[in-house]
Amino acid sequence: MNQSETTHTHVLTSVDVVVFTLVEGVLSVVLAQRARAPFAGVWALPGGYIHADEDADAQASAARVLRTKAGIENAYLEQLATFTGPARDPRGWSVAIAYCGLIPQERLPAPRAGLKIVPVNAPGQLPFDHGLILQAALARVRSKSQYSSLPVHFFAETFTLPQLQQVYEGILGEPLNKVSFRRKMDELGMLEPVPGEMLAGGAHRPAQLHRVRPAFRQQLALSVRGL
Amino acid sequence: MNQSETTHTHVLTSVDVVVFTLVEGVLSVVLAQRARAPFAGVWALPGGYIHADEDADAQASAARVLRTKAGIENAYLEQLATFTGPARDPRGWSVAIAYCGLIPQERLPAPRAGLKIVPVNAPGQLPFDHGLILQAALARVRSKSQYSSLPVHFFAETFTLPQLQQVYEGILGEPLNKVSFRRKMDELGMLEPVPGEMLAGGAHRPAQLHRVRPAFRQQLALSVRGL
DNA sequence: CAAATAGTGTCTGTAAGACAATATATG
DNA sequence: CATATATTGTCTTACAGACACTATTTG
Numbered sequence: 069m070n071q072s073e074t075t076h077t078h079v080l081t082s083v084d085v086v087v088f089t090l091v092e093g094v095l096s097v098v099l100a101q102r103a104r105a106p107f108a109g110v111w112a113l114p115g116g117y118i119h120a121d122e123d124a125d126a127q128a129s130a131a132r133v134l135r136t137k138a139g140i141e142n143a144y145l146e147q148l149a150t151f152t153g154p155a156r157d158p159r160g161w162s163v164a165i166a167y168c169g170l171i172p173q174e175r176l177p178a179p180r181a182g183l184k185i186v187p188v189n190a191p192g193q194l195p196f197d198h199g200l201i202l203q204a205a206l207a208r209v210r211s212k213s214q215y216s217s218l219p220v221h222f223f224a225e226t227f228t229l230p231q232l233q234q235v236y237e238g239i240l241g242e243p244l245n246k247v248s249f250r251r252k253m254d255e256l257g258m259l260e261p262v263p264g265e266m267l268a269g270g271a272h273r274p275a276q277l278h279r280v281r282p283a284f285r286q287q288l289a290l291s292v293r294g295l
Numbered sequence: 296m297n298q299s300e301t302t303h304t305h306v307l308t309s310v311d312v313v314v315f316t317l318v319e320g321v322l323s324v325v326l327a328q329r330a331r332a333p334f335a336g337v338w339a340l341p342g343g344y345i346h347a348d349e350d351a352d353a354q355a356s357a358a359r360v361l362r363t364k365a366g367i368e369n370a371y372l373e374q375l376a377t378f379t380g381p382a383r384d385p386r387g388w389s390v391a392i393a394y395c396g397l398i399p400q401e402r403l404p405a406p407r408a409g410l411k412i413v414p415v416n417a418p419g420q421l422p423f424d425h426g427l428i429l430q431a432a433l434a435r436v437r438s439k440s441q442y443s444s445l446p447v448h449f450f451a452e453t454f455t456l457p458q459l460q461q462v463y464e465g466i467l468g469e470p471l472n473k474v475s476f477r478r479k480m481d482e483l484g485m486l487e488p489v490p491g492e493m494l495a496g497g498a499h500r501p502a503q504l505h506r507v508r509p510a511f512r513q514q515l516a517l518s519v520r521g522l
Numbered sequence: 523c524a525a526a527t528a529g530t531g532t533c534t535g536t537a538a539g540a541c542a543a544t545a546t547a548t549g
Numbered sequence: 550c551a552t553a554t555a556t557t558g559t560c561t562t563a564c565a566g567a568c569a570c571t572a573t574t575t576g
Contacts, residue, residue: 079347081306081390118379120306120388126379150377150392152345152353161347163308163390165377230555245539250556252538271548272554457528472566477529479565493574499527500573 080162083130084115084151084198086205087143087169089176090222093238094187095209097202099194100137101182106158107195111184113202114138115164130167139177143169144221148205156197164196168205170221213239215291217258220280228267228275229253256291258284307389310357311342311378311425313432314370314396316403317449320465321414322436324429326421327364328409333385334422338411340429341365342391357394366404370396371448375432383424391423395432397448440466443517444485447507455494455502456480485511 087098099111116133123129127145134140148168154161176185186192188206191199212218219235220227233249253259259278268274314325326338343360350356354372361367375393383389403412413419415433418426439445446462447454460476480486486505495501 078305079308079345081308118306118388118390120381123388124380126377126390147376149374150353152392153351154347161345161350163345163353163392165379165390228555246555247540247557248538266547268547270554271552273546273556275555455528473528474530474567475565495574497527498525498575500529502528 079152080117080157080159081165082115082117082162083126083133083165083167084113084196084201085130085134085145085167085169086113086148086202087134087138087140087171088188088205088209088222089171089173089185090235090238091173091185091187093234095206095239096185096187097191097205098138098140098176099184099186099191101184102195103182110195111192112195113198114140126165127167130165130169134169138183139180140169140171140175142175143171145169148201148208151197151201164201166201166205168208170209170218172222172224174224210239210241217256217280217284217290220258226262226265226277226279228277230275232278252291257281306379307344307384307386308392309342309344309389310353310360310392310394311340311423311428312357312361312372312394312396313340313375313429314361314365314367314398315415315432315436315449316398316400316412317462317465318400318412318414320461322433322466323412323414324418324432325365325367325403326411326413326418328411329422330409337422338419339422340425341367353392354394357392357396361396365410366407367396367398367402369402370398372396375428375435378424378428391428393428393432395435397436397445399449399451401451437466437468444483444507444511447485453489453492453504453506455504456486457502459505484508 089096089098098114100114102108102110102112114133114137116129116137118126118129119132123132127147130145131141131143134143145167146169148166151164151166152162156162156164177183188202191202193199194202209218213236219232219239222235223232229250232253233244233246236249237244258281260281262277262279265277266274267277316323316325325341327341329335329337329339341360341364343356343364345353345356346359350359354374357372358368358370361370372394373396375395378391378393379389381388383391404410415429418429420426421429436445440463446459446466449462450459456477459480460471460473463476464471485508487508489504489506492504493501494504
């Protein structure tokens with residue numbers, strides 16, 4: 069071995085997770101208060117070191133971090149990007165594998181100290197490069213919402229098409245055509261009506277409840293064109 | 296600090312680079328022969344450890360690895376994904392930040408021992424999870440070629456629209472409509488004709504040479520719809 | 523001028539959005 | 550029945566692909 073191969077200087081390797089949820093239609097992100105230095109007491113994205121002895125891969129690390137530091141389980145997770153360099157963490161050259169998560173609000177744990185949900189438009193000042201990571205996650209969610217079924221992960225079991233459309237509109241920040249939206253959802257073929265289940269919500273016709281077809285539960289449906 | 300934070304078990308952190316080029320219209324990938332264990336002598340994706348003392352970030356590591364292990368400079372690089380886990384490298388739990396690169400064939404170094412360019416369809420058996428990484432890179436290039444200007448990075452300075460269309464067709468593996476292709480390229484607004492420069496290539500009308508507008512040199516033009 | 527490829531004009535079909543009609547709840 | 554929202558039908562418009570025509574070179 070020559071020197072360049074033996075000098076694999078150790079770098080700090082961690083995961084950071086951006087978990088989105090919808091709070092009354094507003095796209096929001098989960099922040100956790102840091103327990104220790106650096107930035108002790110500061111609100112930040114949930115993150116932590118990889119535990120080589122227990123994590124099957126970095127996504128498992130992300131799930132573990134969410135569970136232990138935020139009490140969150142069963143979020144939909146996908147890898148976002150990896151943020152690296154000598155300056156992003158004061159402890160030294162670091163690698164942060166960032167994950168992007170979606171979860172319905174009702175699956176979040178009860179409000180607790182050290183955990184808060186804030187609108188993505190006003191996250192406050194974030195430590196490290198967490199502001200950058202948040203922006204990247206936001207761009208990812210908005211981008212994928214234009215051509216995939218990603219937003220269904222904001223719902224637990226069943227939902228109506230008008231509810232789903234509202235969620236898409238909340239994420240994308242623009243109104244969508246009702247007919248086109250329903251046509252698209254129909255073409256994606258990923259939803260099915262729950263027989264006999266309607267959501268009555270006022271002095272008007274109730275809406276049909278839908279759910280994700282089992283075959284699509286773990287995967288996303290991608291549309292070739294936009295929604 | 297509690298135990299879970301002090302036990303940030305060290306993991307091996309490296310970069311792997313998938314560099315694509317076109318060899319007579321065939322999408323091909325650069326492989327380097329491994330100099331040392333594990334898999335000494337085996338053909339693999341160029342890769343190496345991050346050097347915290349000299350790399351500004353992981354992309355700089357990837358550029359350095361390409362330069363030192365393959366003699367490649369000035370490739371267009373973008374981060375692909377990060378591959379992790381205890382099993383992908385026999386040395387232990389590892390993190391490989393994978394990059395995807397594009398380069399025109401004429402910018403590749405002269406043929407040398409320990410370096411080869413093989414068609415993506417017949418890369419041979421690759422060590423680690425490099426087969427998986429290659430497939431992911433391939434999917435990325437094909438996907439982005441459907442809605443972005445990514446393939447212009449297979450050309451050095453100037454090219455004709457028919458040449459560019461052939462490249463898109465080679466990557467996507469299907470013929471494209473000439474009129475639609477030119478309309479799209481025009482809409483993207485990223486190309487400009489080189490005044491007076493034509494490519495005469497036979498007993499027929501010569502083609503106008505184009506180049507990427509300076510403003511788009513370092514970025515991609517994204518089309519909302521497909522090409 | 524014949525042949526070959528470059529580049530353009532135009533038609534047609536498909537898909538998205540606008541508009542509006544119908545359906546079904548509550549009070 | 551008045552009202553409000555769900556759901557569906559239909560028209561219009563925009564855009565991608567098919568087709569064909571013109572342009573320009575070599576031999």
